[in-house]
Amino acid sequence: MPPTYQGTHQATVTGGPDGTTSSNAADVVWNDPTEIDKTLAVYDNKVTEGAAPVHLGDAVWNAAGTPITFTYELTLPVPANTEGTCAPPFENLAWLGGDGVTPTDLQSGATAVICVPAVIPPEPPQESPLPDTGGPDGQLLLWGLGMLLSGAAIVLMSARRRRS
Numbered sequence: 509m510p511p512t513y514q515g516t517h518q519a520t521v522t523g524g525p526d527g528t529t530s531s532n533a534a535d536v537v538w539n540d541p542t543e544i545d546k547t548l549a550v551y552d553n554k555v556t557e558g559a560a561p562v563h564l565g566d567a568v569w570n571a572a573g574t575p576i577t578f579t580y581e582l583t584l585p586v587p588a589n590t591e592g593t594c595a596p597p598f599e600n601l602a603w604l605g606g607d608g609v610t611p612t613d614l615q616s617g618a619t620a621v622i623c624v625p626a627v628i629p630p631e632p633p634q635e636s637p638l639p640d641t642g643g644p645d646g647q648l649l650l651w652g653l654g655m656l657l658s659g660a661a662i663v664l665m666s667a668r669r670r671r672s
């Protein structure tokens with residue numbers, strides 16, 4: 509229960525070039541407080557890109573202080589295939605109350621920027637510091653095979669001579 513207030517409220521104004529004084533009094537009157545704004549409409553300006561603000565629903569006050577959540581998705585276009593460029597900033601604003609067209613002082617917003625990342629080109633192949641060994645050249649393979657067979661023939665002939 510609110511306290512009881514009694515008395516008189518008096519206002520006195522002095523002014524003008526001659527210092528005139530004016531005064532007025534009134535009895536103090538207490539009005540019982542009333543609850544207002546327990547339910548506020550929630551609006552968002554970017555539920556659909558380029559469309560008018562949308563009424564997402566109502567936020568209703570509760571003694572537990574439980575937040576009211578409104579969920580939606582919005583797909584935004586990525587800039588044309590121009591590497592390293594960004595689209596203009598995307599500004600999103602939500603607010604409570606009002607006419608749904610003009611944001612009120614009870615608002616919150618965020619800004620996002622969508623960019624196409626710059627692609628780093630691959631480095632050109634560098635020359636090896638090692639000398640060329642012939643690589644996949646078949647001639648080197650034939651020389652190696654010939655040396656292997658020659659060595660095997662020498663070992664076999666040497667073994668036969670020892671036996672005889």
